[in-house]
Amino acid sequence: MPPIAREVIAVPSRTPFVPTPLGSTLLARMAAPGGATRSEIVADLAPLFSHKLSPAEWRRTADHLMGELTQAELAAEARGRFTATPEGIDAATRFLGIKTAAPIDWPAIRDRLLLAKGLGIECEKSSRLKMLARPEGLRALILQHAFNLPSKKNPSPAKLRAQLALVALERAFGNKIKTGLGKGSSFTAKAGRTLAGQLSINPRDFGTDQKLVAQLAAEQVGALQQDFESLRAAILKRLGSTILDSQTSIEPKVVTAASEHVPVPANDREPPALSKPRSLRPDLAGFARAVKAAARTRAEGWPGNRKAFISHVWQAIRAAEPAWDLSEIEFKCMLAEAHRMGSIVLANADLKDKSRMQELESSAISYKNTVWHFVRVED
Numbered sequence: 001m002p003p004i005a006r007e008v009i010a011v012p013s014r015t016p017f018v019p020t021p022l023g024s025t026l027l028a029r030m031a032a033p034g035g036a037t038r039s040e041i042v043a044d045l046a047p048l049f050s051h052k053l054s055p056a057e058w059r060r061t062a063d064h065l066m067g068e069l070t071q072a073e074l075a076a077e078a079r080g081r082f083t084a085t086p087e088g089i090d091a092a093t094r095f096l097g098i099k100t101a102a103p104i105d106w107p108a109i110r111d112r113l114l115l116a117k118g119l120g121i122e123c124e125k126s127s128r129l130k131m132l133a134r135p136e137g138l139r140a141l142i143l144q145h146a147f148n149l150p151s152k153k154n155p156s157p158a159k160l161r162a163q164l165a166l167v168a169l170e171r172a173f174g175n176k177i178k179t180g181l182g183k184g185s186s187f188t189a190k191a192g193r194t195l196a197g198q199l200s201i202n203p204r205d206f207g208t209d210q211k212l213v214a215q216l217a218a219e220q221v222g223a224l225q226q227d228f229e230s231l232r233a234a235i236l237k238r239l240g241s242t243i244l245d246s247q248t249s250i251e252p253k254v255v256t257a258a259s260e261h262v263p264v265p266a267n268d269r270e271p272p273a274l275s276k277p278r279s280l281r282p283d284l285a286g287f288a289r290a291v292k293a294a295a296r297t298r299a300e301g302w303p304g305n306r307k308a309f310i311s312h313v314w315q316a317i318r319a320a321e322p323a324w325d326l327s328e329i330e331f332k333c334m335l336a337e338a339h340r341m342g343s344i345v346l347a348n349a350d351l352k353d354k355s356r357m358q359e360l361e362s363s364a365i366s367y368k369n370t371v372w373h374f375v376r377v378e379d
Contacts, residue, residue, distance in 0.1 A: 174281030
């Protein structure tokens with residue numbers, strides 16, 4: 001008897017479930033050794049979302065996702081504890097931007113991996129991410145990322161001040177000079193700190209490099225306080241906002257209700273867009289032309305040796321170019337840089353006239369080992 005033919009029925013393979021960023025955040029908590037209970041997941045992740053979702057909304061959202069992840073076999077529940085399956089661990093490591101699936105406890109996930117993701121530096125080397133564990137290191141990483149400063153481990157506040165002063169000088173020139181500027185360390189500590197202070201929401205001299213760095217770091221992550229815990233909390237909340245904004249697959253009413261009815265505290269607002277250049281700021285050539293024109297109207301002396309007090313030139317520039325919106329420290333540092341690059345010529349007062357001491361003092365620009373008081377006028 002011939003063999004009976006058997007019909008082969010093709011079983012379609014199941015499309016892999018791809019968790020949303022919010023689901024991946026829950027998996028990151030479940031991937032810690034020992035997993036977590038339902039209440040631990042809700043409590044441990046609440047700091048990321050409490051500024052957007054009410055406690056009831058967050059609990060309902062988390063419950064929905066736990067069920068979804070379990071059904072998709074990315075998580076497993078046993079005796080009231082949720083753990084990530086191997087597939088869930090893979091999804092969590094991709095979300096966190098790490099290559100290893102080695103067990104990592106929850107505090108390390110929260111304080112290193114989630115912080116790094118919140119700052120957008122999750123791809124940095126682990127040696128750099130260790131800086132997140134110290135207040136000085138966290139502030140340095142915030143500023144290095146926000147202002148695109150050279151990446152260096154453990155930079156001193158003085159080094160950061162010099163780098164920030166250079167950023168402020170670039171912005172003073174409308175970000176139209178990207179190469180050729182001198183080093184920010186060429187300015188005196190006070191001048192460099194005051195110049196770097198122009199990057200703040202409330203520009204001023206902060207008195208010390210440490211205070212300058214602390215304030216700018218807090219502003220960049222939207223924290224009202226400068227202490228370590230406030231910085232970390234602000235970064236995690238900002239990460240939570242990004243995750244919720246990208247969320248499209250869970251209970252739209254939850255996210256919509258939160259965005260419409262839950263007010264955002266003042267310390268959770270996004271920091272202002274400080275990185276946008278002022279389009280009306282002059283480039284080097286335009287600045288030099290305006291300075292020379294202003295100096296001619298205020299020049300004193302005799303042909304071949306005509307000079308204008310820097311303070312007088314500043315008054316003329318402020319009146320003639322209000323659209324530049326320059327501060328005096330920006331103007332003086334731009335003047336020093338234009339002199340260094342040969343676009344204008346500055347001079348110092350060898351013999352100080354005591355009757356004009358106020359004008360000399362208000363004109364003074366300290367740069368390296370020199371103090372300038374005048375702009376030379378070419379006849």
